[in-house]
Amino acid sequence: MLFSRLFVPTVKEDPKEAEVLSHKLMLRAGFIRRLASGIYTWLPLGLKSLRKVENIVRDEMNRKGAQEILMPFVQPKELWEESGRWEKYGKELLRFFDRNNHELCLGPTHEEVVTDLVRREIRSYKELPVTLYQIQSKFRDEIRPRFGVMRSREFSMKDAYSFDIDEAGAEKSYMDMYDAYMKIFQRCGFNFRAVEADTGQIGGSFSHEFMVLAETGEDVIISCDSCGYAANLERAEIGFIDRDVGLKAGHFRKVETPGQRKVDEVTRFLGVAPDKLVKTIIYNTDRGTIGALVRGDREINEVKLRNLLSLDVMELADEETIEKFTGGPLGFSGPIGLGIPLYADRDILFMENFVVGGNEPDTHIVDANIEDFKVEGFFDLKVARPGDMCPRCDGAHSATKGIEVGHIFKLGLKYSDAMNCTFLDKDGKEKPAIMGCYGIGVGRTVAAAIEQGHDENGMIMPFAMAPFEVNVLPVNSSHQGTMHVAEGIYKELLEKGVDTVLDDRNERPGIKFKDCDLIGIPLRVTVGERNLKDGYVEIKLRSDKDSQRVRKEDAVERVMSHVDEFKRC
């Protein structure tokens, strides 16, 4: 490709619309342009990167025997009613009517469509297992799209769905995808972790997220610094050591705490540390009003609580409910004498003589102990943080930020039951297929690569994802000797199958160097009169500070050895 013919609108200044680095650089390097909030056009360079990621994904999917299909972007309401998600999915699902007044939606994911396909076409266990995938646009009407293609409303996603006859098969399908994802993100050159995750909206029983480690990540990963345990913040379990605590009861007393509601207010007022207080948080749920207890310096992990009790609905109680059930206003709730089911975090097992709310206005209770009230049990209910104990070993948690580029789920029977996706087993009985689903945000993967690889001059794209592998850069395009050598190297590299661009623009060298760095092309061959008069050209890796002088006859060979090295890792 000749640079002079490329549609690459590079920009010198940071665009106003972008805040995070990958977004700024993608705009500046002419990868993307915004059409509307959360909706982007991919320009030639960006699209080349996107396609390279897609091809890696395809390759690894195909190796695992997954088969590519292409499902529709527009989906009928009826299917979503069958799965129950027409009601549950909420406003992210963009709904509309066609001319015949049929209600439709733009697909945010494709469980319904693929389950419908498989239930119609698959009859026998002999046709299973099968894993189908597609790479296609999704639309989710995000509350707040942000960071360019990192969280956009329309985005390209690889989504795969597995169907198995039994648990063992489903396990294998899941592990195959896990394995494929590991390979994909290795090939993308990422520093990443596979972490245990909550299943969220998609539903199902078990799940991993693939997180690219990056400061600007929206997710927090908790990982153990001595064993391999890693989970996202929602999911991260906390270990504990059982010890004997001398328990006393019955000597608590009320104290006046006028107007002191928050933990820091109460503890400052009483002159105690926050870890000497137990917070009581009241929730309204589909199983009635409940309370959760956690040490004053920690936060309740609502996902853990929700999962513990298998709740569909769980939200913080309003002031009215709190007054009705506790007798006191918001900020003065405590477990003693409270007539609703209480679920306590395990920390509380090891506390004594602590502060709790008094369940009446302006009152707290001091010197409370766990035998002073009744709880349903002690569980791991708090949000993990660095320094907490690992649930698997005696190591400690540390926290890192990450960008979620992939997510895999064991769905179990959620959709096959709801949508009656069955097959006839060996024994002649009809059984539901066991499903799994597996997603990769393709555009987000490109953005993540930029978050992970950049410097003050621009992107440092991983070789596998760079829009071009090599840039042959003649310093002075109007100098015939220079151009002759540059063109020769360019043509030879093309013949060897290297994705090469020749910067034939009649621009001053500064502009060419800056653009080359901005775009992040991994290898640059600089051809200039200065070295050429001695028979040399220069090869520079984008990731290196210095360049190497090589004889012009050896240039192609040297480039190829770099290319081979990139391809190996």
Next chain:
RNA sequence: CGGGGCGUGGCGCAGCAUGGUUUAGCGCGCUUGCCUUGGGAGCAAGAGGUCGCUGGUUCAAAUCCAGUCGCCCCGACCA
């Protein structure tokens, strides 16, 4: 949806508190010519804006008021 900010040539901004000397300006980019070629050069001449939109106040509005649309950030929420 709550809170904050922003809309002025293609991009980034100034001007707006106190309306009129501004023919709406600056930097970058763009066009033409000359010149230049190892890190976003220089000179010269140009093109390009109904100041987001609608309405109001006024002799007079980019500037004041109201409404509206769009975008960005924080939060709730979510792959």
